[in-house]
Amino acid sequence: MDKRGKECIKMLRELVSDVQGAPFPSDDLRPDLYKIWYEHAQRAAVACFEFLNDNFPEEQAELNRTLERVFK
Numbered sequence: 001m002d003k004r005g006k007e008c009i010k011m012l013r014e015l016v017s018d019v020q021g022a023p024f025p026s027d028d029l030r031p032d033l034y035k036i037w038y039e040h041a042q043r044a045a046v047a048c049f050e051f052l053n054d055n056f057p058e059e060q061a062e063l064n065r066t067l068e069r070v071f072k
Contacts, residue, residue, distance in 0.1 A: 004055045011051055015044045 001009075018041040023029050 008051060008055065011044075011048045015041075015048045018044045 018037075021037070022041065023034055023037055
């Protein structure tokens with residue numbers, strides 16, 4: 001596997017880990033703790049999407065075409 005593939009796998013694992021660790025909003029969970037988790041998960045997701053768009057543009061173009069067909 002090349003360097004891009006390894007980096008992509010690492011980022012996806014971090015993102016999945018963040019999402020799996022998502023706290024369930026409840027009366028016991030303070031809003032500031034939820035905000036910390038949410039911001040962390042958002043940064044991981046944005047970094048992952050940017051990496052995919054920068055390093056796998058062919059796949060992104062195909063995904064865009066697929067989404068356009070779905071929403072017609």
